[in-house]
Amino acid sequence: MSKLGTLGARLHHGEVGYDFVKNRKIWYGISILITITAIVGLAVRGLHMGIEFQGGAVFTTPKNMSASVSQTETWAEDASGHDAIVQKLGDGSLRIQIAGTDTQQSDQIKEDLSKNLDVPAEKINADLVGPSWGDQIANKAWQGLGIFMVLVVIYLAIAFEWRMALAAFVALIHDITITVGIYALVGFEVTPGTVIGLLTILGYSLYDTVVVFDSLKEQTRDITKQTRWTYAEIANRSINSTLVRSINTTVVALLPVAGLLFIGGGVLGAGMLNDISLSLFVGLAAGAYSSIFIATPLVADLKEAEPQMKALRKRVLAKRAQAAAKGETTDSAADEGAYDADEPDDAAPAVVGPRDQPASRGRGRGRPSGKRR
Numbered sequence: 001m002s003k004l005g006t007l008g009a010r011l012h013h014g015e016v017g018y019d020f021v022k023n024r025k026i027w028y029g030i031s032i033l034i035t036i037t038a039i040v041g042l043a044v045r046g047l048h049m050g051i052e053f054q055g056g057a058v059f060t061t062p063k064n065m066s067a068s069v070s071q072t073e074t075w076a077e078d079a080s081g082h083d084a085i086v087q088k089l090g091d092g093s094l095r096i097q098i099a100g101t102d103t104q105q106s107d108q109i110k111e112d113l114s115k116n117l118d119v120p121a122e123k124i125n126a127d128l129v130g131p132s133w134g135d136q137i138a139n140k141a142w143q144g145l146g147i148f149m150v151l152v153v154i155y156l157a158i159a160f161e162w163r164m165a166l167a168a169f170v171a172l173i174h175d176i177t178i179t180v181g182i183y184a185l186v187g188f189e190v191t192p193g194t195v196i197g198l199l200t201i202l203g204y205s206l207y208d209t210v211v212v213f214d215s216l217k218e219q220t221r222d223i224t225k226q227t228r229w230t231y232a233e234i235a236n237r238s239i240n241s242t243l244v245r246s247i248n249t250t251v252v253a254l255l256p257v258a259g260l261l262f263i264g265g266g267v268l269g270a271g272m273l274n275d276i277s278l279s280l281f282v283g284l285a286a287g288a289y290s291s292i293f294i295a296t297p298l299v300a301d302l303k304e305a306e307p308q309m310k311a312l313r314k315r316v317l318a319k320r321a322q323a324a325a326k327g328e329t330t331d332s333a334a335d336e337g338a339y340d341a342d343e344p345d346d347a348a349p350a351v352v353g354p355r356d357q358p359a360s361r362g363r364g365r366g367r368p369s370g371k372r373r
Helices: 003-013 024-045 069-080 103-117 131-159 162-186 192-219 231-241 243-267 271-303 307-325 357-361
Strands: 056-060 084-088 094-099 125-129
Touching: 024 162, 024 271, 056 103, 069 084, 069 094, 069 103, 094 103, 103 125, 131 162, 131 192, 162 192, 162 271, 192 231, 192 243, 192 271, 231 243, 231 271, 231 307, 243 271
Parallel strands: none
Antiparallel strands: 056 094, 056 125, 084 094
């Protein structure tokens, strides 16, 4: 078995693990700091909306143009009086975007460009984009996002419970805010491809969150019938048991997106790829982070505010204090694993780890009962 596979098995069995839930205030603080930075960037710099949303003209020159991008931008701005965006495509042609132009201005700009580029005007292709079309796209995107959020909350509330639905909703808002804020800070153009990327990352983010929630739901059945583990401890075990799966799915999804962003957009100069690849790259990374560090710890906070979970926590801590006073060895306080609902409350807690490896072979010792996800 590979080292990563071995680590995954040890995480699943509770032999190793990291206390994500205990350190949740740190993750909350980091997320708040990143989110504030994203909001400030959005407020100060704003989004660089593409021509599809502002309206304007797009000019495409013939192939293998010798003019540089910077020189062409200067000519286009002088001819139009507006900012211009020039991209050199793979075949050597130039794509010139100028916002805020109408049909009459477009014809004059085309004539000026043909003189500066030394290209016949009829060989320069001009396409006009109306701002109303961009407004329709934006409205449809907001409608789609709103419908998606409502359906997600309803589904999670039915399949799991309202606390998990609320935590997933917070995680999704967290991911969208960070992605949009980074777009503002980087200054990438917002196009329909960006909207598609934003809607796509919601599904990836939700997938990792639901995987952890499913594990948590299974491991907390009849939780109040035992006195070995608190809800937060079992939530932490759920994160650790699915950690390798979350990392694998995120890395596998990020690799091709990174190829689009850094190789396709950076090396090959395919600027159109940047629109969707940046939103996917940032969104996938933020989604994996929020699933592990935000959603599940937030569920633990909400659940442990319940009277039943408060009472359970008191019983668990009292039992551990009683065991410590008697000088009995117990790993209940250190090993935050799941419990076996079939075991009696006074069963000896498992000793899991390098001190007593054979203990992990026993049924229900330091790992979930025979149920599988």
